[in-house]
Amino acid sequence: MKKLLIVEDEESIAKLLKYNLEKEGYDVSVSYDGEDGYDMASSNQFDLILLDWMLPKMDGIEVTKRLKQAKVDTPIIMLTAKDGEIDKILGLEMGADDYMTKPFSLRELIARIRSVMRRYQHSQEMSSKRSDEILKFGHLEINPKQFEVKVSGEVVSFTPKEFELLLYLAENEGHVFTREQLLNAVWNYDFAGETRIVDVHISHLREKIEMNTKQPQHIVTVRGFGYKFEGGQ
Numbered sequence: 001m002k003k004l005l006i007v008e009d010e011e012s013i014a015k016l017l018k019y020n021l022e023k024e025g026y027d028v029s030v031s032y033d034g035e036d037g038y039d040m041a042s043s044n045q046f047d048l049i050l051l052d053w054m055l056p057k058m059d060g061i062e063v064t065k066r067l068k069q070a071k072v073d074t075p076i077i078m079l080t081a082k083d084g085e086i087d088k089i090l091g092l093e094m095g096a097d098d099y100m101t102k103p104f105s106l107r108e109l110i111a112r113i114r115s116v117m118r119r120y121q122h123s124q125e126m127s128s129k130r131s132d133e134i135l136k137f138g139h140l141e142i143n144p145k146q147f148e149v150k151v152s153g154e155v156v157s158f159t160p161k162e163f164e165l166l167l168y169l170a171e172n173e174g175h176v177f178t179r180e181q182l183l184n185a186v187w188n189y190d191f192a193g194e195t196r197i198v199d200v201h202i203s204h205l206r207e208k209i210e211m212n213t214k215q216p217q218h219i220v221t222v223r224g225f226g227y228k229f230e231g232g233q
Helices: 011-023 034-043 060-069 085-093 106-128 160-171 179-187 196-209
Strands: 003-007 027-031 048-052 076-080 098-101 135-137 140-143 148-151 154-156 219-222 226-229
Touching: 003 011, 003 034, 011 027, 011 106, 027 034, 034 048, 034 060, 048 060, 048 106, 060 076, 076 106, 098 106, 135 160, 140 160, 148 196, 160 179, 160 196, 160 226, 179 196, 179 226, 196 219
Parallel strands: 003 027, 003 048, 048 076, 076 098
Antiparallel strands: 135 140, 140 148, 148 154, 219 226
16 A cells, blocks of 8 residues: 655645545555654655645755755655746755645546656666666766766765756767657656756756856757757767
């Protein structure tokens, strides 16, 4: 039985979600504030977390950030009344796997839960098949098995999605990808009209691995199309 954690401070919403998800066969736990939700998520094994953005004691963005820092890779669906593009980008950038704006239908939520868990399982299977070989491109080293990146010998911190994007580009050196193709490959989800999240992640990658962000050596823009990775010297 799949185990879910709901972190939601509105008791009526939390109880409604718990009741309906248990009817679908899930084992559901509930937390009503961010600090307790973080403690539960970091000390127990869950298959997915439904996380409200606006929470007492610690908001959903901070919970997500701390879980990723603690290497807790449980998939997260962010629940929020915020629906602006920048809010979605922030939530996904911090490590959330999907984003639902209130009010939403239970049917859609259940479909999203299933979809996110399938994507997570696929990602884990692909990770287990990765080569132990460290990818080396001049001053840049990428260790697929250890989820580690070194720039000029120094370990650099990456969010999970930043790492996945960099690895995908590097493993397909020289191949030009559109933003839509990168969304599908790395996020494995159709964020219709929200390809700016790719640009945001590309910008962050350049800040971390390029010696000169104005003249990037590795992550190159192909005007009118998208991006490609070049190994360089």
